Amino acid sequence: MSPPNLRAAITLAPHRFLLSAWPWRALAYVSAGTVGGVLIVASVDLLLRYTTITEWPWYWEPVVILVVLVAGPAGTPLVAPWGRLCEGLVGERLERPTATGSSPRLWRDLVYTLLSLTVLCVLDLAVIVVALGVPLAGVLNFVDAPHLNVHERCASVFGWAVLWPVGLYLIAGWAATRSEIARAVLSPREGRLVAELRDVTSSRAALAAAFDEERRRIERDLHDGAQQRLVAVKTTLGLARLDLPADSPAANAVREAQAQVTEALSELRDLVRGIHPQVLTERGLRAALLDVSARSASEVEIDLDLAERLPGAVESTAYFVVCEAIANAGKHAPDATVRVTGGVRDGGLWVDVTDDGPGGANPDGGGLSGLRHRLAVLAGELTVDSPPGGPTTVRLEIPER
Structure with a gap:
């Protein structure tokens, strides 16, 4: 070099x-x-x-x-x-x-x-x-x-x-x-620092884009490779059961193997969603969050006004930050209703995740600090409003460019 x-x-x-x-x-x-x-x-x-x-x-x-x-x-x-x-x-x-x-x-x-x-x-x-x-x-x-x-x-x-x-x-x-x-x-030093900060920000954004692309590749490989093989194994086991007596030890073993493959498929699908959900790539942020709300243990309402698709890095970052906010709400206020609202305003995406729990969340807690670091890659911001007695609102803002 x-x-x-x-x-x-x-x-x-x-x-x-x-x-x-x-x-x-x-x-x-x-x-x-x-x-x-x-x-x-x-x-x-x-x-x-x-x-x-x-x-x-x-x-x-x-x-x-x-x-x-x-x-x-x-x-x-x-x-x-x-x-x-x-x-x-x-x-x-x-x-x-x-x-x-x-x-x-x-x-x-x-x-x-x-x-x-x-x-x-x-x-x-x-x-x-x-x-x-x-x-x-x-x-x-x-x-x-x-x-x-x-x-x-x-x-x-x-x-x-x-x-x-x-x-x-x-x-x-x-x-x-x-x-x-x-x-x-x-x-002057100020000008050099501004230039260096601009270079660091650009490098960090490029690194985040490369990391997001790598996660998409891993998701595709798992979805098209391991997941399809497990589905084929499950189908083969099902066909094998048809040729065995219903109460035979072999049929019970095949049934157990088929149940384990089904469980493995479920875990693999959850893993794929955690890496990069395919619905986010194909249908966008709103559809991906609706999928999250359908699988969440808490009651989650989604109200996003997005007329068109956002840049991939913005959608991906917003998705994972909102998912983490929903998970935090479910952990600290399991009986609360979570509402996700947002849209595009002044050339940037904003999303509010609000729950009607007891409030009192620490804005500087470890989990929220991690979300801030994730948003900082795209020059985004995270604010938390959680007075005692609730409600708690986590707002994220990401510029489109």
Whole structure:
């Protein structure tokens, strides 16, 4: 698996670092940081070289500095986007801010521009010179040294050339540090946290969708495989009983086996419903909850106003949360009537599970916390209203998207 950024590439696999593309990406990143400063220095040099003034007055240096300080902020629309683009060389590319006017993000862009054209640019050049220029100077100095023989020249050149790989580590270390500085200025912590939270939420939703799809597959395999085989076994046993005397020991054994297969089928059907009921897949949430109400020990009334099918993940999550709420109501208020009402409102699904039991349910109990965690995968919410004396209402809300 490729490291996600330069810092990870150095720390996780330093022995393989030079064999990857990261050293060259780091060199390109640091070199890109010198572009602005080099342009400014080159412009000043051309001005001094080709000016018609033979002797500059004493105040020319403060004027040049003032011009640079004024031109720096003017270059913010170019320097800041260039910095965000270059961040993609050593890690994740920074997103372009959408704020306008005098927002703090524009001030951050201005600060980054000044840093990039002054301190960071000087350090970029210094690191490149030390890491690559010094070994190059050593190699050129000894490659034709007249006072050394061939073996001494080769050894000296090799010794200086070995410093180039070391210099690549130096450049990579500075590039990782420079990237942290740039990201701290261009991408504030709040923005990074929001981006990370968005990624975590997306990953969690994708994981939940994959888990739900896997449960559907297991349900299909059990329904089409094991369940059908048990039905075939039960039918075969029934045919075998027809060929045996009614009161014979063999007939009694076959009858017992048939009863056990019937019980196994019942348990398997309950298991399949617990994994992912087929009626939910084929007919939707309302039909699945009506099936639950028909099998529930408590009296359950279903009143859902759903004109059309909801996304599969929403239906599945709502189904299991409502089933758990019904089961909790039956456990804590076995004689109570449970009413399930709900519908779609403001682009989201809402469902109320109300029982006329004694109330007093703990909103932070372990079972309800588990339901909240299940709903959080889809950015849903669970609220509980259970005053002493009842009734208890558990409300779930899930956005459709």
